[in-house]
Structure formats: structure tokens, C-alpha cells
Amino acid sequence: MKKKVVFLLLAAAMLALPIYGAFATKPETIEGTFTMLPTYPPPFPEVSVRPCGKSDMAIMTWTDLAMNVEGDMEGTGVYNGFWICVWENNMPAGVRSAHGEYILDVTIGELSGQLMLDIDKGNVVIISGTGDLANLHGTGSLEGVSGVVYAYSLDVHFDP
Numbered sequence: 001m002k003k004k005v006v007f008l009l010l011a012a013a014m015l016a017l018p019i020y021g022a023f024a025t026k027p028e029t030i031e032g033t034f035t036m037l038p039t040y041p042p043p044f045p046e047v048s049v050r051p052c053g054k055s056d057m058a059i060m061t062w063t064d065l066a067m068n069v070e071g072d073m074e075g076t077g078v079y080n081g082f083w084i085c086v087w088e089n090n091m092p093a094g095v096r097s098a099h100g101e102y103i104l105d106v107t108i109g110e111l112s113g114q115l116m117l118d119i120d121k122g123n124v125v126i127i128s129g130t131g132d133l134a135n136l137h138g139t140g141s142l143e144g145v146s147g148v149v150y151a152y153s154l155d156v157h158f159d160p
Contacts, residue, residue: 025158027138030108032071036079036148051087058087062100071152073115075106081119097121108133108156124154135159 048061065079081100086093102117113131117124124140138156145151 027155027157029140029153029155030072031151031153032069032073033145034077034079034102034142034150034152035068035070036150037066037068049087052084056087057096058085059083060085067102069104069106073104073106073108073152075104075112077102077104077106101127106133108136124152126154126156 049058050061051058060083062079062081062083067077067079069075069077079100079102081098084097086096099120102115102119104115104117106112106115111132113129113133113136115129115133115136116127118127119142122142124142126136126138129136135158136156137159138154140152140154140156143151
């Protein structure tokens with residue numbers, strides 16, 4: 001009797017596994033760039049800078065920094081967050097760490113909507129989406145190409 005119960009439970013579990021996986025889409029890599037606007041050098045829109053003690057570091061806090069999104073995602077967006085920078089001659093000379101969020105109005109293929117991304121030290125997580133992108137999830141990376149251009153690479157998929 002116990003063997004029959006165990007067998008039936010295993011059979012039910014095996015049938016349930018393929019059903020769960022059938023709804024999520026296969027992960028796909030999307031790549032491109034974010035270009036911050038206006039272009040470098042300053043003035044920057046709504047940025048505050050404060051020194052980090054007696055070091056050569058400074059914290060730059062950005063509010064609604066506009067950007068263009070190009071590549072597999074096309075559109076516009078804004079960045080809100082902070083950078084911890086090396087500071088030389090009243091200018092940022094290199095970013096040591098960054099954290100913030102991107103709010104993007106984008107199209108991916110024929111799908112469009114708004115995405116919210118969380119960025120922490122170059123690691124990217126899709127927090128939420130709207131419109132056709134409501135169930136889009138993924139993670140990836142963001143790397144600086146120049147002072148205003150950042151390359152993104154995201155592994156994304158749609159959940160049910």
C-alpha cells in the first residue's frame with residue numbers, strides 16, 4: 001500500500017513539473033547602450049556633489065538624468081541614484097561605485113512598455129514592467145564605455 005501511495009505521489013509530481021515550465025519563455029540576451037544626456041562635460045541636470053571626508057572621493061547624487069536607450073531595447077529613460085567618484089579638479093575622474101534605478105520607456109522588438117531597473121555596482125535587475133513588458137524579468141550587467149555611454153547586457157524572459 002505504501003509503495004502505491006509513493007508511486008502515485010511521484011507520478012503526480014512528474015506531471016506537474018512540465019506544466020510549470022511550459023509557461024515561461026526561453027531566456028534571451030539583449031544588448032545595447034544607455035547614453036546619458038546632455039553630453040559630457042558639465043553642466044549636469046540636477047546633481048549634487050558632496051565630499052567623502054578628507055579623501056579625494058565625492059558622492060554625486062543624480063535626479064532625473066535623461067538618457068537614450070539603443071540596441072535591442074530602443075527608447076528613452078531617466079536615472080536616479082548616486083555615484084561614489086574619484087574627484088579631481090572639480091570634476092569626476094572615475095566612478096568607484098554606483099547605485100540607483102533606471103526608468104525606461106522602451107520597445108523590444110514589437111513589444112513596448114516601461115521598465116524599472118535596479119543597478120548596483122554594475123549588476124542589473126529588472127524590478128518591474130508595464131504594458132507589453134509587464135511580465136518581463138531578467139538580470140545582467142552594465143559597464144562604462146565612456147563618460148556618458150554605458151553598455152548593457154541582460155538575460156531576459158517572460159514569466160506567466
